[in-house]
Amino acid sequence: MPTFASTLCWPGGGAAPGFGRWQFAREPAGLAGTSQRVGAAFRRRRRREEASPRGGLWVPSGAAMALVLAALRVLLGGFFALTGAAKLSQISAPVSQQMKALFVQFAEVFPLKLFGYQPDPVNYQTAVGWLELLAGLLLVVGPPVLQDISNFLLTLLMMVAIFTLVSLKESLSTSIPAIVCLGLLLLLDVCQFLAQTKKMVRHSRKKTPSAFKEPWT
Incomplete structure (x- = not known):
């Protein structure tokens, strides 16, 4: 197989003066080393982008994100389902009377009361x-x-x-369950948004390399 140096020759067939084979033997190794360094830098950058697809914001992996979302949904969904069932069912007479008295107070400070609407406590x-x-x-x-x-x-x-508890001037300890639930609901919303964003980023990355697969002419 002819070498790269053999292609540079005079019309008579001899090698060009001043150019030996040792000069060109070093060029492929240098080019290979450069391409390896560029490829390694590109892979490191891609790994950083996959770990942080939103410019420095760390996003968990797909499995970890799915696990977090499932746990939050089960926790919040189970809690609200139980509290809703407690409001609809007659657990005991003292608890039911206390809950009815609470909703009488809640109806008095209903947010839409400012516009002339006040709901019935039972409804x-x-x-x-x-x-x-x-x-x-x-x-x-x-x-x-x-x-x-x-x-x-x-x-x-x-x-x-x-808003209702603040309007009734209740203590902070009374508002803690509602504040915690609101924080977890917002956390669930943020996690879902990050999961959807990560899917969109991966989908766009799968489409982008296809433009470079065509051979250069």
């Missing part, structure tokens, strides 16, 4: 109970669209609950 309790029960169940076993809607409705419900 208010029933509506909140059904909303918590259905949204909690859909958050666990519902399709993705209904899970997003349930998350949004429960987030609004917790905001109303915090």
